[in-house]
Amino acid sequence: MAITTPDQWQEYLIAKQRLVEKALDRYLPPATAQPERLHQSIRYSVLAPGKRLRPVLVIAAAEAVGGKSETVLPTACAMECVHAFSLIHDDLPIMDNDDYRRGRLTNHKVYGEAIALLAGDALLALAFELIVEHAENLPSNRIVQVMQLVAHASGSGGMVGGQVVDIESEGREIGSETLQYIHHHKTGALITASVLSGAILAGASQEQLEALKFYGESIGLAFQIMDDLLDILGDAKKLGKPIGSDQKQKKATYPRLYGLEESRRRSHDEIDKAIQAISEFDHRADPLRTLAHYIIERDQ
Amino acid sequence: MAITTPDQWQEYLIAKQRLVEKALDRYLPPATAQPERLHQSIRYSVLAPGKRLRPVLVIAAAEAVGGKSETVLPTACAMECVHAFSLIHDDLPIMDNDDYRRGRLTNHKVYGEAIALLAGDALLALAFELIVEHAENLPSNRIVQVMQLVAHASGSGGMVGGQVVDIESEGREIGSETLQYIHHHKTGALITASVLSGAILAGASQEQLEALKFYGESIGLAFQIMDDLLDILGDAKKLGKPIGSDQKQKKATYPRLYGLEESRRRSHDEIDKAIQAISEFDHRADPLRTLAHYIIERDQ
Numbered sequence: 001m002a003i004t005t006p007d008q009w010q011e012y013l014i015a016k017q018r019l020v021e022k023a024l025d026r027y028l029p030p031a032t033a034q035p036e037r038l039h040q041s042i043r044y045s046v047l048a049p050g051k052r053l054r055p056v057l058v059i060a061a062a063e064a065v066g067g068k069s070e071t072v073l074p075t076a077c078a079m080e081c082v083h084a085f086s087l088i089h090d091d092l093p094i095m096d097n098d099d100y101r102r103g104r105l106t107n108h109k110v111y112g113e114a115i116a117l118l119a120g121d122a123l124l125a126l127a128f129e130l131i132v133e134h135a136e137n138l139p140s141n142r143i144v145q146v147m148q149l150v151a152h153a154s155g156s157g158g159m160v161g162g163q164v165v166d167i168e169s170e171g172r173e174i175g176s177e178t179l180q181y182i183h184h185h186k187t188g189a190l191i192t193a194s195v196l197s198g199a200i201l202a203g204a205s206q207e208q209l210e211a212l213k214f215y216g217e218s219i220g221l222a223f224q225i226m227d228d229l230l231d232i233l234g235d236a237k238k239l240g241k242p243i244g245s246d247q248k249q250k251k252a253t254y255p256r257l258y259g260l261e262e263s264r265r266r267s268h269d270e271i272d273k274a275i276q277a278i279s280e281f282d283h284r285a286d287p288l289r290t291l292a293h294y295i296i297e298r299d300q
Numbered sequence: 301m302a303i304t305t306p307d308q309w310q311e312y313l314i315a316k317q318r319l320v321e322k323a324l325d326r327y328l329p330p331a332t333a334q335p336e337r338l339h340q341s342i343r344y345s346v347l348a349p350g351k352r353l354r355p356v357l358v359i360a361a362a363e364a365v366g367g368k369s370e371t372v373l374p375t376a377c378a379m380e381c382v383h384a385f386s387l388i389h390d391d392l393p394i395m396d397n398d399d400y401r402r403g404r405l406t407n408h409k410v411y412g413e414a415i416a417l418l419a420g421d422a423l424l425a426l427a428f429e430l431i432v433e434h435a436e437n438l439p440s441n442r443i444v445q446v447m448q449l450v451a452h453a454s455g456s457g458g459m460v461g462g463q464v465v466d467i468e469s470e471g472r473e474i475g476s477e478t479l480q481y482i483h484h485h486k487t488g489a490l491i492t493a494s495v496l497s498g499a500i501l502a503g504a505s506q507e508q509l510e511a512l513k514f515y516g517e518s519i520g521l522a523f524q525i526m527d528d529l530l531d532i533l534g535d536a537k538k539l540g541k542p543i544g545s546d547q548k549q550k551k552a553t554y555p556r557l558y559g560l561e562e563s564r565r566r567s568h569d570e571i572d573k574a575i576q577a578i579s580e581f582d583h584r585a586d587p588l589r590t591l592a593h594y595i596i597e598r599d600q
Contacts, residue, residue, distance in 0.1 A: 029456055034481070035464040038456055089421060094394070094413040113394040114467055117417070118460050121389060124424050125455030132448040140440030147447055148432040155425030156329055156338055160418050164335040167414055181334070 067202025367502025462486025
């Protein structure tokens with residue numbers, strides 16, 4: 001759809017978020033299925049209020065190349081599962097040791113550390129089960145391509161790799177190259193994979209995929225810079241974690257390396273680059289364009 | 301190949317184990333690749349001495365329906381990655397809290413808990429990356445089928461589900477139904493998935509797959525009963541963990557529920573059933589037949 005006003009964007013975003021949340025509720029094992037505690041723990045984290053950024057990206061990218069929301073819903077939900085898996089494991093005491101996320105108790109504070117660990121594990125496996133759901137409606141080679149992307153983006157060459165370097169950098173002085181590595185892998189990989197997965201499932205051309213890869217990498221970086229900035233500037237209640245917690249843990253962040261103003265400038269640059277990358281796309285890419293702005297204008 | 305003597309079986313087993321170990325060494329990220337500690341931790345666990353039961357099952361099942369070892373190697377290695385992922389997470393202090401496995405320090409004792417957690421996560425993702433490796437040589441629909449099997453067998457409907465019920469049963473009196481559930485999910489699911497994956501990639505018929513599913517479930521159960529028995533009777537050094545540790549933790553086991561003799565009888569029954577299930581297969585299924593016996597004759 002063409003989006004020209006903020007209201008239209010809000011309407012679009014809310015509609016897609018609801019679509020995703022309904023689908024998640026349907027795809028996640030019911031809380032009454034054995035083993036109940038595991039499934040309750042999974043649902044507690046995945047169905048917690050959230051922006052559903054990755055699923056919305058899957059959908060918006062599919063639509064940008066002529067696909068339909070409904071067709072890509074399983075993979076949209078899979079991305080949210082991978083995201084939730086990473087949050088649950090990140091919050092564990094052996095990792096960041098966070099008691100709260102977005103104002104709610106973290107998974108292990110409610111269900112215990114063993115169940116939280118296993119809920120994360122199960123969610124990563126579930127993501128791949130969901131991607132296979134497409135097998136009924138879409139060519140197998142597209143599904144295989146998406147599998148490859150998501151597996152790579154989740155593992156040691158993607159999110160997990162970024163997480164490790166992030167941990168190893170805590171309390172150390174790091175250079176711009178290491179910071180780039182962390183952001184590109186820890187956040188960027190899954191965001192880019194979301195954009196590309198939606199487009200691949202919808203049958204995008206090689207040229208379109210290249211443009212969308214660039215788009216994904218740019219908004220991924222902008223997103224992480226904004227996260228760093230919000231950690232310093234944001235409203236504690238909105239972000240749901242103590243402000244400045246990254247600073248306290250001496251995490252590698254953009255503001256720490258470049259200062260507030262330069263970080264803000266860079267996030268805007270990335271958004272400009274992202275929108276430029278998809279300039280050849282027609283009005284069906286409007287949600288992707290608006291989403292790029294939304295990423296740096298959000299307050300949580 | 302036809303196997304008629306114990307020496308031929310030993311030769312076959314060692315040849316396949318070496319093939320798998322060489323392939324694993326090749327497929328795992330090098331220890332010098334960034335992030336090094338993560339990759340060292342992954343290699344420490346996956347390349348530790350082991351029976352390679354699941355990869356050998358993938359290969360033997362493929363051969364039983366006319367396939368070749370080399371063709372199924374990526375998925376054979378993927379199964380070892382899923383297995384290693386589960387062992388690393390199981391050994392963590394928040395789970396079984398084991399310091400040793402097969403006489404070596406567990407992953408977290410060497411690399412720390414955070415890296416061990418992330419190494420496990422990365423291995424599950426890597427398993428799916430490896431399965432996709434087949435895309436060059438095999439029809440996509442077979443790969444998608446294998447993905448589905450492995451994802452389901454690893455997650456809340458398989459291994460992780462079994463693990464949760466196992467934890468919840470500790471120190472409680474449990475019935476035969478719960479014990480069956482734990483064994484079927486915690487060990488059986490991945491063993492059955494290994495057998496079926498090899499066969500699917502090699503182009504097995506529906507009839508063959510049904511027989512092999514039965515075979516896999518039976519040897520999976522026999523394997524777990526033997527593990528329970530070895531925990532009581534085995535040689536501590538060979539098993540690499542303190543004898544009776546399951547007893548100490550009051551884990552749900554066959555011997556606890558049925559006694560030693562009845563457990564042994566049941567494991568033999570399962571092996572007979574497994575061999576019966578594949579009685580229509582020709583001599584190319586000899587390794588699967590011998591492997592079934594090996595499972596209950598092993599001393600580790």
